[in-house]
Amino acid sequence: MNIILGKYEVFKSVSLLIPQGERVIVPMEVDGWQLQVAISLIENGGPPSLDIEAVGSNIAQLTLRNWNNPLGTTTNQPASLGKSGKSGLDITFVLAHWRIGTVDKIEIQFMSAVQ
Numbered sequence: 001m002n003i004i005l006g007k008y009e010v011f012k013s014v015s016l017l018i019p020q021g022e023r024v025i026v027p028m029e030v031d032g033w034q035l036q037v038a039i040s041l042i043e044n045g046g047p048p049s050l051d052i053e054a055v056g057s058n059i060a061q062l063t064l065r066n067w068n069n070p071l072g073t074t075t076n077q078p079a080s081l082g083k084s085g086k087s088g089l090d091i092t093f094v095l096a097h098w099r100i101g102t103v104d105k106i107e108i109q110f111m112s113a114v115q
Helices: none
Strands: 003-005 008-019 024-030 033-042 049-056 059-065 079-083 090-100 103-113
Touching (some): 024 103, 033 103
Antiparallel strands (some): 003 008, 049 059, 090 103
8 A cells, every 4th residue: 555645645755865976767657557766966066956757758857956055955846757658547656855975865755646
C-alpha cells in the first residue's frame, strides 16, 4: 500500500547522498511503465532553478542549478514530471536539497493524483 499525502499517492520515495559532480539515476515502475529519472546538480553562479527535460521515451532529466544552500532548498509544491507512457497518468514530485560540504543530500518523493 502506498502513502497518501493530501490528494497524492506517493509511489516512490528516495533519500540520496551525492558526492560532488556525480549524476544519479532513479529507476521506477509507474502504472506498469518503466521510467528512469536522472538527477544532476550544476553550479554556474546564477539563481537556483530546476529544469525538467524528456531525454527519451522513458528517461526524464532533472537538473538542479545552483541549489547550494546548506539550510536547504525545496520545491514549494508538487512539480510535474510528465505523464506515464502507458495510460497518461500524471507524475509529480516534491524535492528537498541540502549542500553539506561537497556532498548533496536529496529527498525526493514521486507521486500521482489519488485515483
